[in-house]
């Protein structure tokens with residue numbers, strides 16, 4: 001342990017002296033550029049978070065404003081609350097915040113959080129705690145399509161950072177930003193549970209309100225196929241959901257095992273039991 005720690009300190013000292021000897025002032029952005037030039041994309045350190053993580057009052061997002069669920073969404077609200085015992089109705093906080101976000105075209109405002117707190121009879125802070133913990137809640141506005149690139153190891157090894165870089169270059173924006181036409185926000189999500197078809201992106205579609213809301217996975221991607229998918233969305237087309245190169249998650253080269261009917265013994269005929 002002591003050896004490892006001293007090796008770590010040596011590495012830190014070498015890095016510091018290399019930075020000190022550089023004639024370039026080491027602001028975060030210049031350091032990023034220097035690093036970007038020298039280090040392969042999959043090894044680059046992440047310098048910025050996804051979306052602002054602190055509340056800032058704006059004219060459309062502040063506690064002085066009122067928020068009401070629409071008439072169309074109220075039956076959904078009541079149904080969600082009915083899933084929980086009346087003395088545990090605070091358990092409905094996540095689905096209600098999700099519905100409020102869909103109603104807000106992908107933006108969860110502080111007035112919506114306050115409304116959820118009021119409906120569940122809990123302190124607003126309890127709702128803020130949930131909304132600030134889960135990255136699925138967007139507390140800054142997003143585009144009509146929120147494109148989230150998986151940033152976790154299996155997708156990263158299979159090329160998700162190249163996909164993120166390709167999308168950023170395609171739109172001329174950085175991660176966490178929205179295209180000038182308001183169509184796409186480029187974000188990041190961690191493992192979305194389909195590593196077998198890595199790399200993948202998820203796209204939340206806010207173009208049709210809460211009724212037509214979709215949250216689709218696009219898998220087995222390359223930078224080219226990811227750009228093709230977002231371009232299809234922009235044209236109003238419906239890109240193929242799921243794997244782009246196979247049916248589900250079977251081996252790409254075809255089956256290699258279980259090629260013949262299993263030899264048995266089989267389960268007894270349950271209809272005769």
Ligand code: FES
Nearest residue numbers: 150155192194195
């Ligand atoms: S690592 Fe990307 S889906 Fe699991």
